């Protein structure tokens with residue numbers, strides 16, 4: 001177990017699994033299918049792909065290069081560029097801490113659903129039984145005791161893996177978990193796409209429908225797709241900087257920055273194929289938004305008869321795996337910052353202790369978000385949102401993340417990236433493309449995303 005200071009990835013494959021594990025999460029399995037469905041299907045997909053190539057790839061490369069160059073977590077990395085940029089580092093460090101507080105709650109929900117489907121398989125009293133899917137879900141979400149316990153178990157598991165270190169914990173876990181997730185996803189896709197009526201769901205995703213672009217509609221689609229892309233690629237969040245700092249100087253950065261978004265996008269599409277055909281086959285509403293994961297899909301599993309609980313169990317377990325490989329990256333992103341701070345002060349670094357302290361703070365915030373029960377428990381609400389989760393999401397995903405990514409595009413010198421990419425005589429094949437995108441396209445896109453996120457959260461209706 002690596003107790004002291006910084007670690008390093010054991011292998012290129014291990015790093016890739018950890019980075020893809022961070023990227024593949026609830027955003028892919030939950031956000032992507034329903035946002036795509038609600039924003040023009042194929043039109044959204046096309047725009048999303050363009051954004052991944054022109055913006056996601058270049059920011060990914062910049063963050064990895066910044067991390068590897070400085071060898072530091074995000075606060076130290078920006079401070080190394082210039083003291084006046086330290087605030088960007090802090091923005092990127094606070095955001096994951098906020099996100100973790102609700103991510104752990106949602107991870108806990110997944111565990112609860114995996115367990116409940118198992119209960120149904122054995123006909124046990126702790127299954128979902130005959131309860132209506134929506135009543136069951138909202139009943140569980142409002143039950144403070146249960147949600148807090150599941151959130152805390154999820155936090156504990158996250159802490160347990162991160163404590164074991166970069167190569168001994170994160171890399172080891174994700175190298176097994178990610179291939180397992182992939183296999184489970186394929187099983188669920190085969191089942192979903194062979195259900196009678198599944199083709200409608202496939203058409204819903206892939207049939208071109210440009211009506212979402214009409215008027216100022218395209219701005220909204222662009223900003224939703226852009227926001228989804230940032231979240232899904234774990235950008236503007238300290239993670240890729242930290243993960244880059246554990247990379248050996250021999251790793252080909254350009255290749256890594258291409259493979260991670262590519263794999264993330266494939267999994268997002270696969271998630272769509274695992275869910276949408278089943279939703280349509282069951283005659284349910286695809287635009288159910290966040291309710292899709294726990295209400296709509298649970299209804300689908302219930303309707304499958306005897307095998308339903310088996311697929312339910314496999315599906316929620318796979319979503320749980322996707323969530324935990326992301327939550328460990330969020331915790332590692334802030335752990336890297338804490339390790340740097342200790343080293344700066346000349347104190348000997350006890351990584352174990354730091355992770356425990358950070359984990360304890362997240363246990364507190366995750367419990368707080370959980371007792372709100374998605375706004376059902378009568379607590380006062382903030383920032384015009386319906387629940388505490390949304391308020392925290394507004395600050396982190398809506399404001400801090402796009403702002404940090406925007407600054408990243410503007411302040412990290414292209415020469416730094418070039419230097420890192422061309423170490424060991426590697427060629428920077430996409431250099432011209434990179435420089436153009438990072439200077440012009442990425443910052444403009446980020447501003448559109450920021451405005452769109454605020455518009456969406458605050459319901460201003462600026463973009464129709």
Ligand code: PHE
Pocket residue numbers: 022023024025026027028096099231232233234235237239326327329330
């Ligand atoms: N990318 C993860 C997802 O798609 C979430 C995440 C966001 C993880 C930011 C780390 C940082 O769910």
